[in-house]
Amino acid sequence: MASRFPLGLGNNACSDSPNLTVAVLPGFARPMLEARLPEWIEARWWLSPEELVALAPEAEIGWFDMHSKPPMLDAVDRARGLKWLNSAYGGLDFLPLSELKGRGVILTNGTGLTAVQVAEFATMTMLVVAKNYRAVVRAQDKHGWLKAAPGIRELAGSKALVLGYGEIGRRIGEQLRGFAVEVVPVRRSAGNGALGPDEWRGRLGEFDWIVLAVPGTPETSGMIGAQEIAAMKREAVVVNFARADVLDQDVLVAALAEKQIAGAVIDVPDPEPLPPEHPLWSLENAHITMHLSGIPTPASMLRAADRFIANCARYKAGEPLEPQFDPDLGY
Secondary structure (H helix, E strand, O other), X not given: OOOOOOOOOOOOOOOOOOOOEEEEEEHHXXXXXXXXXXXXXXXXXXXXXXXXXXXXXXXXXXXXXXXXXXXXXXXXXXXXXXXXXXXXXXXXXXXXXXXXXXXXXXXXXXXXXXXXXXXXXXXXXXXXXXXXXXXXXXXXXXXXXXXXXXOOOOOOOOEEEEEOOOHHHHHHHHHHHXXXXXXXEEOOOOEOOEEOOOOHHHHHHHOOEEEEOOOOOOOXXXXXXHHHHHHOOOOOEEEEOOOHHHEOHHHHHHHHHXXXXXXXXXXXXXXXXXXXXXXXXXXXXXXXXXXXXXXXXXXXXXXHHHHHHHHHHHHHHOOOOOOEOOOOOOO
16 A cells, blocks of 8 residues: 655755755766756765765665666665665565565655566567567578568467556557457456456466566466466467566476477576576577566656656655555565
8 A cells, every 4th residue: 555654754864954855866867857856855866886875874765776786785775764765677576675664665666667668579579479580580691582481470360368467568468459469468356358366377278478477576476387388288479578487497498498389488587697508598489588678768767757756746745656666565
């Protein structure tokens, strides 16, 4: 549930002025934020891990996103006056969630910010698999003229199970419907064409595409394993744009090698980066997209900045921030 702040949380003893709230913010967002920040915020901008760690103790509001997690975690630990931690990341399971909950820190995450680009990436990869576009690119690289299309599958008339129907799952569903794909979502509440958590496993054999867009939680970890893959038809393609631990990667590798299923799109392998000797690289029916789908774009970063500015007004007014991350649910 969204929490409400008591009025008057805008004071911070670390500020040069007792009426200002210190926000420790990333330098990469400065061009999108600085001119729009409300007068009651005193910004501290960081560009390096060292600057972030040094500034963190001053923060009442923090935006500590870094690709390298150790300095980010160090900053969170040092920010003992932190009351609101903002992030453009969708998944925050790398943070000490129980501790932050105990400290009363409100978390906002990046749910929906990259939904457009991830959905476009997922749909693109499904078309690549259906048309075997990889073979077309290889032929062009060799200056070879193909006399027949290497891929003859059609999205139109196929059937996709979309596990997880948040922002990303919904957008994937919308795009696939545009290609005349029958989309069946899986969400907590069944009905209106959607399957519930206890229904989808018994229907796996019906689908050409099994699209994973669930959040990373203990509940979703390992949800696609040997039993689930065995229930899929041989023409099925697993499309994972969720988390690596959602599916059993060793089982998947074996199934792909034995042609138990037709293929897999893997945006999130384990580990990252995938070692050169990993068997996934050499499997013709494995399509590895190197976790590129969620890398921020200028448009998604502007959406993140817009959301932060809107939340600043809510914070000052003592209203719930959006979207608020629930440490217990993991999303």
